[in-house]
Amino acid sequence: MCGIAGVFNHRVNNPIDAQTLVNMAAIMHHRGPDGYGYHIQPEQGVGFSHARLSIIDLNEERAKQPFLSQDERLMLTHNGEFYDFKRIRADLTARGARFRTKSDSEIVLHLFERYGLEDTLKELRGEFAFGLYDKHEDTLYLVRDRFGIKPLYWTETDEGVVFGSELKVLFAHPQVKRSFSAEGLYHQLIQVMVPGSTAFEGVHQVQPGQVVKIKRNDGKLNIDTLKYWDVDFPDEHDYPGDEVDETEYVEGVREKLLEAVQHRMTADVPVGCYLSGGIDSCSILGLASASTQTSVKAFTIGFDSDDYDETPIAREMAEATDADHHIMALKANDLYDHFVKTLWHTERTIYNTLGVAKYLMSQQVHEAGYKVVMTGEGSDELFAGYPAFRKDMFLHGLDHLPEIERLEWQKLLEKNNQLFKGAMLAREEFSSDALNKKVGFTPSCVQPWLSCSSVAKPLINKALRTQLEDYDPGKAIADTLDETYLAGRHPLDRAQYVWIKTMLEGQILTWGGDRVDMANSMEARPAFLDHHLAEYAFTVPPHLRIKGNKEKYVLREAMKGLLPETLYKREKFAFMAPPAHTDPEKWKAVEHLADEFLSEQAVKDAGLLDFEEVEAVFTRHNSSDVTPEEQVQLDAVINHMLGVQVLHHHFVATNVPEQAQQRAQELGWIA
Known part of the structure; x- marks a missing residue:
């Protein structure tokens, strides 16, 4: 388990700074404190780096990444674990492969050489994200596991593509821009995100079960997305x-x-x-x-x-x-x-x-x-454990039962999950036309967050809010869902797919x-x-x-x-920390953070929020007539307001490349 980073330039004659690659590894030292490595192929305009947490093959020198194939055709940087790798390694060895490490990561190189990417992915079992460069094809593959257990981000700069395990890894590269997008800010305030997106302009995630294929062609990078797996319920x-x-x-x-x-x-x-x-x-x-x-x-x-x-x-x-x-x-x-x-x-x-x-x-x-x-x-x-799944089952998946029986079950569900109303369950029904069209109904799991839109949108700074006049967050999410895996499925399956x-x-x-x-x-x-x-x-x-x-x-x-x-x-109990309003000491801590990050000056400096609307949320939260369910919802909104201000502080107001350079110096990680 580790952290990965890399650069793939538009042109092979664009030099890659080795220390920048090392800095990108250093800023995620927490992911890999046991060692680091980097490798640049200057004639190919590609370079990878790696921060290592040693779990399998503890020999630091032997298992240091990035890995190169014997003929240096392939270069790999990998984060995660491949299970059943010993069986795969033994099978490949019997077929003539020669392994240089005991690491599970190395199987990717040998599988790819023999079977190509499509069949390699079928063999990989576990949680993983990796970058693989193929010199013969002059192509970079960014691969993420089937559920997205391991993170992988990428962005395009004026000179090429930069990728890494965390956003701060990308931001450690001096050419990567660091600014919120209007849509990204909106989704941070309502909790639910558009698959493949981030809060930041031009910065993407490799989606679960997908490969981002980046092929260089006459100084240009052609970027395609390939799906190799999806959540596939029966008809x-x-x-x-x-x-x-x-x-x-x-x-x-x-x-x-x-x-x-x-x-x-x-x-x-x-x-x-x-x-x-x-x-x-x-x-x-x-x-x-x-x-x-x-x-x-x-x-x-x-x-x-x-x-x-x-x-x-x-x-x-x-x-x-x-x-x-x-x-x-x-x-x-x-x-x-x-x-x-x-x-x-x-x-x-x-x-x-x-x-x-x-x-x-x-x-x-x-x-x-x-x-x-x-x-x-x-x-x-x-296995459909969340209250939202039962609600959708009762509403949409039990048509053969009398309505009165289904409604009784729903009432019992809401009574037993009162603590989570406003968070895990919406405090009032919310309907998205786009999701209704795509899914057949608006799944209960996204209703609590989409219903925050009426509170969240006014919070956005007016200049950014104008960019969102015609923006529909429900439609943005619906547009990413593959109808192939929704059509003809049971309502419960559709709800689970969306979650x-x-x-x-x-x-x-x-x-x-x-x-x-x-x-x-x-x-x-x-x-x-x-x-x-x-x-x-x-x-x-x-x-x-x-x-x-x-x-x-x-x-x-x-x-x-x-x-x-x-x-x-026992009935399912959603694992949550007590919301802020449930404890006076916790609420004091929230107010202390708000004094620092949500002051009028702090809000003005960041340029993300509308200070008058921020104050209005706190006033409503503390009013005598607010219901417990609304207070739970406003607790979440306040956490999000604090969150966007903190993120701005960490990644926009702070000089991240300089921070990464300083971290590398402290660690003694020198190219």
Whole structure:
């Protein structure tokens, strides 16, 4: 697990500054503190760099990247893990390949040489992002894993393409411009992002399951996007009926999940587990504990609010598995005290300080001497765990049931999830014409954020707001969704597809995953997002994902033998930090940050927000007639307002190339 960076110029005679490549690696030292490497092919106008976190093949000199093929045709810089690589390496060796390292990364070079990119991607299993240059084709490939677990950004400058694992890596290059786009700012304020986009003008993400192919042709770069994988549910009419034997699916899920967990225990360093009070992480810990002869280290976040704290169930699971249990108890003021630093890593706004909590937890994992943990992310996406999925199932996926029965289930759902109304569930229904047309309805998962538009849009500085007069955020999202994978699908499948394409990649795997984990040199491995497991989960009939009012039914049954009874019977509880308004100390911390980042002068200097409207949001938040649901929504909006100001401070007002140069000097990383 590492950080990658690179430059690919329009013309081969444009020199690449080696120290700039090293600086790009140095500014993400947190991703790879165990060493760095760079390589330039000056006659080709291409150069890569790499910051290494050693997990597989701990020999620093032998496993240093970038890697070159034997004939120097190929150059690779890779971030992530490829599982089952030992089998692939053995097979390739039997076919005549000669490996120079024990690293999992090297398999890409040998697979590509023999089979080409398309067949190589079919073999790759895990979480990964890599840049691969092919001298014969004079082409750069930027590749991202199927769900977007690992980040990968790129932009085009006057001289060529710059890419890297984080935005700050691109911004460390002196030719990369650093300014918010009007659309990017808007989406930061409403939480949900357009797939493939960022907050910044001209800066893109490689989308999950896709390849950005950049081919040089007479001094020009032709850029194409190729899809190699997508979330593919069966046609609605191809599912078996209610009479299906559910045992087959229960056994299938258990088998595939166990296989995914066992693959993710492969490492040359110890592997721990994150443990909340949910089915997902408890399942991972239970299977991991059963698969090893030693006690597994488990890490839990605890909150000083009984409404949000899950440590009692986590403690029960840890005791049942004889895990070595570490609990981090967070107090209200811990979260906003680390808000600014967390956003330097997330590079996007966060609506809830869970991202800060996870940043602090990865710090403790690092201090405990662990580089790797398995996590439960992805389970809710595969098995319909979120309240929004049940709501869409009740509204759109149970036409055969009497309306009164469906409405009763929905009322029970909303009652049991009152804490999350205004965040995980919209406080009032919101409809997007574009999503209705593309999906058939507006999925409940994006309604809370799109419904913030009426509050968020007036917050934008008038000069930028004029650029958004005809802009429809729902349409912008809908336009990125592939109708091929929506047409003919069950309503629940369509809802899950939209969530996976928006909130999973843009939130859970970003500020809730890689960015706050790697901030402290800690690799997270989400076993549920193993694509072999996912492709099987897509075949599970909707009525076995949500059975009656019980979400993740098939997973519950598959894991019934190892879950505490309390947890087996418990309804899904969304893992969130307590919102700011729930604690006076936390609210004071918000006001303290607002004094610094949302003062009239700070807002004027950044030129992003309208100060009068900022004040109006705080006035409404503190008014006596505001409802709890509206307060939850305004808490999120205030976090976003703070967030865009903090991001401006970190990446626009600060001279990032100079910061990267200074970091390289401090580390002694010299070209």
